[in-house]
Amino acid sequence: MGAKRRLPHFDDLVFLGASMTRYPLEGYREKCTTKTILGTRYAKKPLELEIPITIAGMSFGSLSANVKEALGRAATAVGTSTTTGDGGMTPEERLSSKTLIYQCLPSRYGFNPDDVRKADAIEIVVGQGAKPGGGGMLLGQKINPRVAEMRTLPEGVDQRSACRHPDWTGPDDLTIKIQQLRELTDWEKPIFVKVGAVRTFHDVKLAVHAGADVVVVDGMQGGTAATQTVFIEHVGIPTLAAVRQAVDALEDMNMKGEVQLIVSGGIRTGADVAKAIAMGADAVSIGQAILMALGCNSETYVQKGTHHSAIEDYAAIGTAPGYCHHCHTGKCPVGVTTQDEILEKRLEPEVGARRVKNYLQTLNMELTTIARACGKQNVHHLEREDLVALTIEAAAMARLPLAGTDWIPGVQPM
Amino acid sequence: MECVTFDLAQTPLRAVNHYLHHNLTQTGGQAIEILNPDGAHNIAVGLNASVEVKILGHAGYYAASMNQLANVTIAGNVGTGVAENMMSGRVHVKGFASVSAGASAHGGLLIIDGDASLRCGISLKGADIVVGGSVGSFAAFMAQAGRIVVCGNAGEALGDSLYEAVIYVRGEIKSLGADARIEPMSEADYATVAELLAKAGFSHNPQDFQRVASAKQLYHWNADAVTSDSAFQ
Ligand code: SF4
Numbered sequence: 187m188g189a190k191r192r193l194p195h196f197d198d199l200v201f202l203g204a205s206m207t208r209y210p211l212e213g214y215r216e217k218c219t220t221k222t223i224l225g226t227r228y229a230k231k232p233l234e235l236e237i238p239i240t241i242a243g244m245s246f247g248s249l250s251a252n253v254k255e256a257l258g259r260a261a262t263a264v265g266t267s268t269t270t271g272d273g274g275m276t277p278e279e280r281l282s283s284k285t286l287i288y289q290c291l292p293s294r295y296g297f298n299p300d301d302v303r304k305a306d307a308i309e310i311v312v313g314q315g316a317k318p319g320g321g322g323m324l325l326g327q328k329i330n331p332r333v334a335e336m337r338t339l340p341e342g343v344d345q346r347s348a349c350r351h352p353d354w355t356g357p358d359d360l361t362i363k364i365q366q367l368r369e370l371t372d373w374e375k376p377i378f379v380k381v382g383a384v385r386t387f388h389d390v391k392l393a394v395h396a397g398a399d400v401v402v403v404d405g406m407q408g409g410t411a412a413t414q415t416v417f418i419e420h421v422g423i424p425t426l427a428a429v430r431q432a433v434d435a436l437e438d439m440n441m442k443g444e445v446q447l448i449v450s451g452g453i454r455t456g457a458d459v460a461k462a463i464a465m466g467a468d469a470v471s472i473g474q475a476i477l478m479a480l481g482c483n484s485e486t487y488v489q490k491g492t493h494h495s496a497i498e499d500y501a502a503i504g505t506a507p508g509y510c511h512h513c514h515t516g517k518c519p520v521g522v523t524t525q526d527e528i529l530e531k532r533l534e535p536e537v538g539a540r541r542v543k544n545y546l547q548t549l550n551m552e553l554t555t556i557a558r559a560c561g562k563q564n565v566h567h568l569e570r571e572d573l574v575a576l577t578i579e580a581a582a583m584a585r586l587p588l589a590g591t592d593w594i595p596g597v598q599p600m
Numbered sequence: 601m602e603c604v605t606f607d608l609a610q611t612p613l614r615a616v617n618h619y620l621h622h623n624l625t626q627t628g629g630q631a632i633e634i635l636n637p638d639g640a641h642n643i644a645v646g647l648n649a650s651v652e653v654k655i656l657g658h659a660g661y662y663a664a665s666m667n668q669l670a671n672v673t674i675a676g677n678v679g680t681g682v683a684e685n686m687m688s689g690r691v692h693v694k695g696f697a698s699v700s701a702g703a704s705a706h707g708g709l710l711i712i713d714g715d716a717s718l719r720c721g722i723s724l725k726g727a728d729i730v731v732g733g734s735v736g737s738f739a740a741f742m743a744q745a746g747r748i749v750v751c752g753n754a755g756e757a758l759g760d761s762l763y764e765a766v767i768y769v770r771g772e773i774k775s776l777g778a779d780a781r782i783e784p785m786s787e788a789d790y791a792t793v794a795e796l797l798a799k800a801g802f803s804h805n806p807q808d809f810q811r812v813a814s815a816k817q818l819y820h821w822n823a824d825a826v827t828s829d830s831a832f833q
Pocket residue numbers: 477481482483484510511512513514517518519520521522523
């Protein structure tokens with residue numbers, strides 16, 4: 187789970203819809219395009235997505251194979267991408283995903299050149315917003331024979347994921363590592379670099395300097411089931427602050443538009459998506475909220491079209507729907523984060539795919555509703571000028587004027 | 601055997617790698633020579649055919665990385681990450697290797713005639729590595745599976761946080777890393793060392809090697825052990 191305490195968030199911003207100074211589009215009639223192209227800098231085959239909302243990397247091992255398949259199907263249905271995770275690529279997710287991003291993580295569990303060649307883009311994960319600088323721990327109870335085999339480790343062992351890559355140590359090395367992956371794939375596939383939000387201005391500059399086609403910035407509201415609360419709550423900066431720094435870095439390098447920016451960490455609604463894009467992101471990536479859409483914490487699960495109560499199963503592990511935080515046990519009552527043969531079946535791929543598809547479509551409709559109200563025929567035309575902040579903290583972090591004023595804290599008036 | 605020669609002083613690396621990816625027959629029977637590597641990075645990355653490749657000189661980072669099936673010989677020294685993530689085949693470095701040699705390699709055999717620097721075999725996932733000389737500190741850090749034979753000495757923190765990989769060392773070990781321990785050699789260990797030495801072309805006596813493997817104390821999270829860094833002593 188992501189940071190739980192109140193942090194400055196996209197909720198602290200509002201859009202200035204059209205009125206006299208801007209002209210709106212008709213909400214249900216006029217077109218508003220959401221097409222999004224990622225990886226135009228060097229790759230021969232950039233990704234063409236129908237919507238600017240992608241599914242973030244979540245590991246097979248942490249999630250069940252059914253869930254991975256459901257995510258692939260949902261992403262394909264709405265024309266977006268999904269991402270592997272710290273556990274390798276499963277055949278199910280490759281088959282079900284039209285556009286699949288393959289993560290190259292420090293642990294390199296299950297990483298292999300065959301899957302690199304099968305991927306549509308490669309994401310070098312330097313860090314995660316929930317735990318920048320940290321590795322991970324998948325507890326032994328989730329390591330069934332298939333997970334163990336994919337990770338080349340014994341069953342039942344607590345699996346530590348490294349916090350840094352084994353074969354490069356800094357941005358100069360990363361330049362050569364990126365070139366290696368390009369050589370392997372004949373310069374066809376975009377290379378993403380994902381960083382946890384910390385010193386974002388400089389980190390984004392270094393990632394661009396190293397040759398990234400796309401930079402992914404993950405804020406501290408990003409979820410993870412693989413680290414300590416003290417880490418989640420006290421390391422990293424909020425997504426809102428990170429977006430502004432990332433865009434500043436691209437603008438400072440004159441790379442805005444040439445290198446695309448994906449923002450993640452606590453994105454839940456179409457309004458969040460619209461605000462991230464207005465601030466300068468090219469797309470967003472969603473993890474935690476996708477799990478909620480799949481049925482995390484719901485009272486029931488659906489099997490063969492029938493709802494079954496999971497309340498007793500929540501009680502058995504000492505929790506209840508709405509309060510569950512037991513992903514690490516592998517006993518997920520609704521089959522999302524489990525490797526248990528029986529529990530896994532509680533999330534049927536078709537059911538999960540339908541829910542996630544509905545969720546992504548809803549986000550996209552919310553996004554275009556806002557964009558039209560701001561007078562945009564293309565969601566990528568949303569701009570910072572369309573936003574103001576409701577709190578001084580958000581105004582300072584996002585460097586946007588406080589609503590009703592032209593005051594941007596920390597910025598001298600012209 | 602048909603031999604194709606590339607001169608990296610004349611032909612761009614991209615053209616050479618493109619040829620290696622698209623113009624080799626999967627059934628083998630081809631030999632490739634690469635002249636004037638001059639420390640270039642990413643030479644012969646991602647080969648996936650049973651061919652002989654000779655790099656005649658020093659190579660930079662990630663030489664022969666992600667190799668599958670090919671037999672690559674480098675007549676010189678190599679930079680960071682030689683044979684990184686190799687899946688199968690054989691990579692032979694006739695000189696010295698820089699850091700992270702054989703990092704996260706899943707299969708195949710990596711031979712380094714000279715010394716290997718820091719973190720040799722880091723995150724190893726099943727390949728075999730034979731080092732004719734010594735290895736630097738943190739060799740086999742978090743190595744999960746596979747075997748490493750070190751004919752010379754080992755630096756500090758050898759085998760730190762090992763899983764199932766096993767290291768055999770002929771010379772001195774400066775220090776062992778967290779959770780690594782020296783274990784008695786069994787007949788199977790002597791046979792393994794003899795087999796790997798023979799494959800690598802070294803004639804040392806297997807009886808001179810000692811075995812380093814995981815004590816498995818870090819296999820399961822132990823909250824009682826966490827008062828300080830003592831958990832990792
Ligand atoms: S229901 Fe509980 S165990 Fe399952 S994904 Fe949600 S929080 Fe994790």
